[in-house]
Amino acid sequence: MTLHIHDTLSGQKVPFEPTNPDRVTMYVCGPTVYNYAHIGNARPVVVFDVLFRLLRHLYGEDKVVYARNITDVDDKINKKAIDEGVDISVITNKFADIYNADMAALNALPPTYQPRATEHMPDMVAMIEDLIARGAAYVTDDGEVLFRVAEYDAGSGRYGKLAKRSLDDMIAGARVEVAENKDNAADFVLWKPSKPGEPVWPGPPNPSTGKPLPGRPGWHIECSAMSEAVLQLPIDIHGGGQDLIFPHHTNEIAQSCAAHGHSDPAAYAKYWMHNGFLDFSGEKMSKSLGNVVLVHDLIKDYPGEVIRWALLSGHYRSPLNWTPELLEQSRKEIDSLYQLMRDVKARNFHIVSDYRTLEVEANNLAEGVIAELRDDLNTPEAKRLLFALRDSLRGEFRWADEGNDREVPTSIILRALQIVSGVFGILQQDPEAWFRGGASDDLTAQVEALLVERATARAAKNWPESDRIRDALNALNVEVMDGPNGATWKVKGK
């Protein structure tokens, strides 16, 4: 029954044991809000949303606390605000709202907390103050506060453990210019003066003058401060994209441990999880190649569930090739699952006698899907079993259709299906609504009227008229499916 996850720090798949099973905590690094999120940004959101859903399933809905921050202090935000002549909040509020709407379209549940850097300045400043007091950080002549990496690493060699890289390796392979104000090339910024026109906050006191250093925080400190403020240490699971392993998460560990005098990185976060990158058929997504795929645009062409399903088609730690073909395949798979739901609902089975076999089978398969997800979110294997569940239910229909009057309770089938789809975060709407693909009431009325006409024509075996009406429906981008109990329809390509 245990959840196993691949922990970046140990480099192994390990059993997950929360510090407190009644309050399982998870922190995932969120967006810097100065632009639209691209599909690569959505991968961690969807992956960790599945983990969130799985944890809720395993520990209870109200036992899991999930925080995903919003970075609203940043150079790119500042630049945009200055370019547009507005306060940074104009930029950050706008894009935070868009981000949340886009992610909601992918069926990502809202995190329990969504802390913003600007709302946690005092926490950051206090932490920097502690770091200075402990000698873990120093103030430069130009008013920057830097973290003293060599001091943290001394004796233990613990800096860079998450990235499996020693401090020596990093300095040896460094392509960074050494800033002349740094004691050590690897030292990183905790606090720095703002440039003219940029927002300024009162920082930690300069030990030599006792006066606060005006400026703004560095990149890493916000996550250290916010995760602690919102979740309390140690965090159970800390996640993000692979690129964050170094330097972001590496530096978070160093800061947070140094601020509290902890030697064990697990005192900050017990488990570290990182998702792999999306591929674009060998090309990197970049503005110069013109192949940046924005979630905001994608959801105009594909239902969010399809995009989500495509993101889950590979294991989260592996690269995933993002292509139009993948989206088309995902659409068909989701369609087939909704078709199954549609068929289940159309049956109106009642509980009568021997349904136990099916109940056991459905529950076993549903359990199997969950079990695969418990194995480090093995979504491909879980998918396999979900399709097995589909086939099993289809087989049951056949059995009934062949005249074996073994009635089956629809509720049992649906429950198994819903448990699974709930953890995956798919099949969250009514199948009829799905196939109508957001058709307007006008269109729906028009289609229904045509279908009535067509039913009359078909009853009279007037095939030319029947086909003429179907052509008219096709012209409306509607596909008709004749069934034993009348016709159903769906909007094509949705």
Added chain:
RNA sequence: GGCCUGAUGGCGGAGCGGUUACGCACCGGAUUGCAAAUCCGUGAAGCCCGGUUCGACUCCGGGUCAGGCCUCCA
């Protein structure tokens, strides 16, 4: 240059030292007034070279190629 991953059928993508992954597409068939949906069925794989083994897609070594990080980056 340093560090780290990975290479599976047309495409996507898993597990596993010996047994059909699975999905999508394709092809054949059933069903259908014709379709769609659904069902049945066939075909299709493991980068290269060594090694270990009775036996390797699965383990080990080397090579080649690809990707990621080392600088903002999911």
